[in-house]
Amino acid sequence: MHRTVRAVNQLTARWGRTAPADGRNTAFSAPGAWAPLALLAAGATGPAARELADALGVPTAGAAAAGRELLDALDRTPGVTTALGLWTREHLPLEPDWTAALPPHSHRRITGDPATDRAALDGWAAERTAGAIPRMPVEVTPDTELLLAAALTVRTDWIRRFHSNPYVPETGPWRDRRVASLYRRTGLLDRVGVADDPEAGPLTVLKVLGLRGVDVHLCLGPEDAAPGAVLAAAVRTAEHPRLLRPGTELPDGAPGPGLTAGWVGSYSREPALLVSTVEFDLADDHDLLERPDLFGLRTASDTTRGHFSGISAEPLAVDAARQATTAVFGPRGFRAASVTAFGAAAGGAATRPPYLVRRLTAEFDRPFAFLAVHRTSRLVLAAGWVADPKPAEPDEFEPDEFE
Secondary structure, three states: OHHHHHHHHHHHHHHHHOOOOOOOOEEEOHHHHHHHHHHHHHOOOHHHHHHHHHHHOOOHHHHHHHHHHHHHHHHOOOOEEEEEEEEEEOOOOOOHHHHOOOOOOOEEEEOOOHHHHHHHHHHHHHHHOOOOOOOOOOOOOOOOOEEEEEEEEEEEEEOOOOEEEEEOOOOOOOOOOOEEEEEEEEOOHHHEEEEEEOOOEEEEEEEEOEOOOEEEEEEEOOOOOOHHHHHHHHHHHHHOHHHOEEHHHOOOEEEEOOEEEEEEEEOOOOOEEEEEEEOEEEEEEEEHHHOOOOOOOOOOOOOOOOOOOOOOOOOOOEEEEEEEEEEEEOOOEEEEEEEEEEEEOOOOOOOOOOEEEEEEEEEOOOOEEEEEEEOOOOOEEEEEEEOOOOEOOOOOOOOOOOO
């Protein structure tokens, strides 16, 4: 499983590097795409098989087992659910060895009636993501012979919730905007760390721990760093925590982006890490065929011939590949969902504080990256870039989406 986690995280890093240069909101889930790609690779032949294997980071001979292993491991992870679905035309013959790798009861039929098929596919996407993704991201056309889809949801509640308040940044890209801001204080200085990344430069990483073993990392790079460079660097620190210099070892001053450190008077002996960040509610849609080399789909999407004789004796080529993703970060927790489908064709006091304590302040008040990370395996479940935070609205700060 370690090899599979590394392969999936490498796809996350490569995908992250393609984040919009203009810094628009983005969210994506590499595991949600990796598993169905692995099953496609298991049935591919010729150049398409080689390209898919290169993109996945595993040989085609072991791709089906690796994809199923990933889905099974995710299903055993508290707070994470997955589903795989296959739809085919009734007349399309399938290779038994390939269908044997599919989860039980995952095979359904394309009826040919557009309304019936659209309702069934949308219902599957909505049911498997608790309504977060209400529509299947690809359309069934008269030429569609096969559709393979994977759904993934992530739900984690914070061990300690944030406090909410509207806030208007005075500087930076969010200057003069009233945003939904979150605040929290902890005595655990090592929840934050700084890495010196050769590509992105200094990177401040805050780990927000969840109850179910899924944490969210908020990652702030230099103001002039490209979003893709910050996302790729964030994946490296998730995989290799030793790259981070922990908060207890940081020097005074400004040891990292958005981070200040020093000594202050206090009425408590406990050190303090003060965190301010923002709520975000992102929705994104990706056409994977716009980046065919990233996903190993260049040859596989050549519809002039077939590339998947290990799936069916009939010639098949990928004619649609999309992912729809949502990510919500709030006072009580984090939620993310994706469906990937492939179609073939604090106060004051008057007395002097008696203690001198260490205090770190981490402020995420400009665009930053986020990762949802399985704490044990370090698998990145979802990732993205927060360019536009959730705006503050009157009486909004007891959101019911986390109840």
